[in-house]
Amino acid sequence: MALNVLMFYILSAVIVIFSVLTITSRRILRAAFYLLCVLVATAGFYFMVDYQFMAGVQLVLYAGGIVVLIIFSILLTSHISHKFAKPEAMRLVMGLIVGVSGFALSTIAILQFAFKETENAAIKVDMQAIGTQLLGTGKNGYALPFEVISVLLLAAMIGAIVVAKKGK
């Protein structure tokens, strides 16, 4: 078995196990940690497919940014030692039904569907290509969405500050 294949299955296992742990852990800080693991494993996955920039973003933004944010908020709102009550049976059952049936359906769909690859030759994915296309204004240029996203981020930032600001 090739090393990268083994690597993939290890990453897959990490993702599967830690996803489950994230949603089942009764201690919230641990859950955050498990989430971090999932995200990092995902980043590893991006590395495997040779999308280094994507992986970097994943690591920096997700693992570095969002999870830290989440941990801060956990620290602000909960006690570390707090342990949640077990979820009610009804919810558990419903959740599992939805999850399992959805997963089963998706799996069947995935396995049944005949994916068709493109005939075109692959292109080299390097930072320069990404950079020109992301800020390009011509065909396949993403300048406008990029700007929109930045405005969105700005709005979210201001909004977050306004919302979280202590009331009068």
Next chain:
Amino acid sequence: MNILNLFVIIPVLTVLGIMFVKDYKGARMTAAIGMSLQLVAALVMTLMYFAERKAGASGEFLFYTDITWFKTLNIHYTVGVDSIAVWMICLASIVVFAGIFASWEVQYLSREFYISLILLATGVFGFFISLDLFTMFLFYELAVIPMYLLIGIWGSGPKEYSAMKLTLMLMGGSALLVVGLLGLYFNSSAAGPVTFNLLELSKINFPMAMQRFFFPFLFVGFGILGALFPLHTWSPDGHSSAPTAVSMLHAGVLMKLGGYGCLRVAMFLLPEAANEMAWIFLILTTISIVYGAFGAIWQKDLKYINAYSSVSHCGLVLFALLMMNKTAINGAVLQMISHGLMTALFFALIGMIYGRTHTRNVPEMGGLMAVIPFLGVSYVIAGLASLGLPGLSGFIAEMTVFVGAFAHTDTFHRVITIIATMSIVITAVYILRVVGQLLLGPLREKEYLEFPDARWYERLSLVVLILPIAIIGIYPAFLSGTLADAIVPIVERLTAML
């Protein structure tokens, strides 16, 4: 310019005018001036109409104008009148005019009140002049919506409930109507552009299956407004909660929209289905007639009594229409006009009496004739018109209906006609009961002695209504003889396939 447009323009200008005045006095003056103009316009139009007829104008509708309004859907603003519409417009303008004076004392949000009232009137006038079903429906809705506000804001008693009930039931009728109208519209032409134009629709012989399907929608849709049993219950609640002018307008004119629509749209355009299904609706209307009258006997509230009486009388309108011969339909139109006038008179009087006694509960009053003779005598006249006294309009209408209805020789029609005639006795019972308890007998309360008799605007309002009642009653030929040009085509179409 076509004179008919005035009937939409004058109210709109009046509404605009009211917006610019500052107090209730200005508002009511503006409203009164506007509606007086409307009344004059209606009379002028009537004279012009009959002058043209005399001069030999032979079109089914005169003053015909056709303006494309919305091209892609082939919606037009088409106006034109025949003699039924002419008299209906006269009726409406008289009732609106009287209504303005009957509500002379409204001071709470008076500008808004008059604006809503006149908007309602606009809808009514627009309905009667339109020949395009879409425009007609538009005006119909315009007449129904202000009703909600008028009852909900200026009403009395459980006004929100009543307003809601009335609006919802009439909206339910509209929903049926939309289905029916669209049915007509989409079946109007197999290949070419579809149309809402009444004249063009009336030249089409719709297939039987389509007629059968859409006739009930149209008939019941309009029938709800004409208080068709068992969909009449908005009427007692709505009328009793509505302010005076609104009750007048509603019972006097708006309920006539139902009968007019049934005739002009449902029966005229779908004649075969009308013939086939008439028996069902005849039974329902017969029930309306007798049932409304019996219902009225037991009521204690003046407005309820009158509302049930309206159910009975409007039932007679639909009953007569469904008899489908010239005399009966003539009678139906007469009954619409007659009932419009006398019920408006009734509601005006009830409003005035209520304004003095602050109750509408009959057992709590008595002996009013001695203190307010003008109102008392007017009430008696209204009552006598309602119970069909010769010399007043009710008699003319009822007799024409009965003679027309009696022209059917089969037992079914005979029996229901005889049942329907019984209503005139029951009507006498409840009218006299009310007159006896309310006006006659010893004076019930000392404070009644301080009641002022009718003021000038009240007198004006009453006289304007009583005069046509008496004129029609004494010299009916000027009215009943002129309807033929409108009725003959309808009857011909209704009986063509028999």
Next chain:
Amino acid sequence: MIEGIPMTHVLIVSAFMFFAGICGFIIRRNMITILMSIELILNAVNINLVVFNKYLYPDQLQGQFFALFVVGIAAAEASVAIALIINIYRRLNSINVEQVNEMKY
């Protein structure tokens, strides 16, 4: 292109992650955990986008860009959500989602 790894396997993993997220969303009551479940869901979507790009259309970059934007939006979402959570915590002294049902009806 990763030799020897069928695309379906990656998709199955991402599907698992996705439904794990949904499960968490339904089961948990703590708002922060719910937020984390949402992150899982978004992440699963990202994987899919990237994988389709890599396996099916290696001549283009659209998948990657979409994933990038999703990450951006996720960041914005997370920041606003956390601001809300903190605000709610201040008002209700709880971040239990069941106590925040003022918006019902």
Next chain:
Amino acid sequence: MNYSYTILILLIPIAAFLFNGLLGMKFKPIVSGLVGTIGLGIVFLLSWYTAWQYFFVGGMVDGEFPKIIAMSMDWLQFTDKLTIRMGIMLDPISVMMLVVVSSVSFMVHIYSLGYMKGEKGFERFYSFLSLFSFSMLGLVVATNIFQMYVFWELVGISSFLLIGFYYQKPSAVAASKKAFIVTRFADLGFLIGILLLSFFTQTFDFTTLTGADHSIFESGAAKSFMGMSVFTWACLLIFMGGAGKSAMFPFHIWLPDAMEGPTPVSALIHAATMVVAGVFLVARMFPVFFFQAPDALEVIAYVGGFTSLFAAIIACTQYDIKRVLAFSTLSQIGYMILALGVSGYEGHEGVGYMASMFHLFTHAFFKALLFLGAGAIIHAVHSNVMQDMGGLRKYMPITHITFLIACLTISGVPFLSAFFSKDEILVAAFHHNKLLFAVEYLVAGITAFYMFRLYFSIFWGKDTQYHHTPHEAPKVMTIPLMILAIGSIFAGYVPFAKLITADGRPFESHIDFAIAIPSVLIGLVGIGLAMLMYRKETHIPERISIALGGFYKTVYNKFYIDEIYLFITKKIIFNYISRPVAWFDRHIVDGTMNGIGWITLTSAKKIKGLQSGYLPQYGMVFALAAVVFVLIFAFLVR
């Protein structure tokens, strides 16, 4: 002959009505009184002039009195053939009725100037009187049955207004209401009868209906309904209207109560004119009845006979003088109706018809006289109960004499007017049906008895102590009494058989002494009995009433017919029809509507539970739905 002036007979009263009704209160009361009276005076003269011109100047054409349409205008067109025309028709009976109505009405107008003096609503009274006169005159000159119906209703409403003249008195209000509703109910029959008749004959006109040409009846002659031909039905229904106005059993209940009205009104409407409208109606339609519906005529005879006996018996027990007179009216109208019922058509066969009209004519005079006399008494005593009276002959000589004349007349004393007319009726009945003859013979006796019971109780009997001494009525009241008394005496000498007959051709009539003598004798027996019992205060009446016990009580309470009606209307119609209808409407019909509203609201309430506000729940539903949709659309539906 030009009769176009007859239109004035109708126009003057209606003008007086409008003047008094609209402007009356602007002037002194006496102005209205004079306007009404003078107007009616002109009408009175015109009517007599018309009669003179019709009978003696115009005379007969081809041996029979013609039906003259003096004027006619289209009023309301129903169909091509059926049109209501308003017009004036002159024929023997309408001219005779014109004379009767205008004379009595004129007398009453004069009389009321005194009787109603100082009453509140004097001008209203006169305007109503004028309205009544207009309606009644319009009724009698009607050219067609629908015009008759129109005026019939107007007469009804005038009667309603006049009975309820004292509108602050609850009993008057109730009586007026009762009168109107009962007659209205009967008129329903009339209306349906008209509709039936006119539908099959396609005409309303009396000239056509009663003409010699019977072909118009062919279309309906074969049709029958429930075993009777349509024309029998139509005639019976039309008679129902007549019975209502003429207060025949079982519609008689309104008449006694109608005495709540002012006494002149009772004299005019409820004795002389309006109540005979039913008789007039049948007489007017007589050829139709006779040729198309002989069965109906038979029914009419029995109804008349029964009513006359029934009312006469009740009259013996009543104490209210106006009520006694009312029942007496009923009884006399019963006579007239019976006479029509037993009449034939041609020549001497038609003696019943002639007698009926004759009796109508004479009755109008003596009954109006009786009522006006009673009015004078009430005016003097301020009571209308017999027990409060007695010995009045000393105080009111003129009233006494005139009243006595009227009593003698009604009792059939020879050579007074009713002797002749009643004799003819008995002759007609005798030739037709012995049973009815026997009944009428008996009634003649009872009539004499109760009339003299009344007379003796008022003018003789005990000497009652009055609060203030009764005085004779003023001249304006006594003059009409005297005029009417003269009429009562001499009206019988009008040669009716020469003037008014069923087929319009005169015939010879003689007094049939074989019948006249016994009927006079039984009248005298009645008078004698009454004299014995009531001339002096005795205990005989009391003893008799005690001896009769239950029967007396039943009669005194008018056989409880009013109570039965009351039961039917108040209990059955109000409680068992109207109330359930109202309940049904509020709870079932409206309940359904409210129910629909309620269902909408309730289901909305239930559904809004889904909007729980729990985010996870939304998510779950969303996800589940997505899964289900995928399942359905991706896998199951291919």
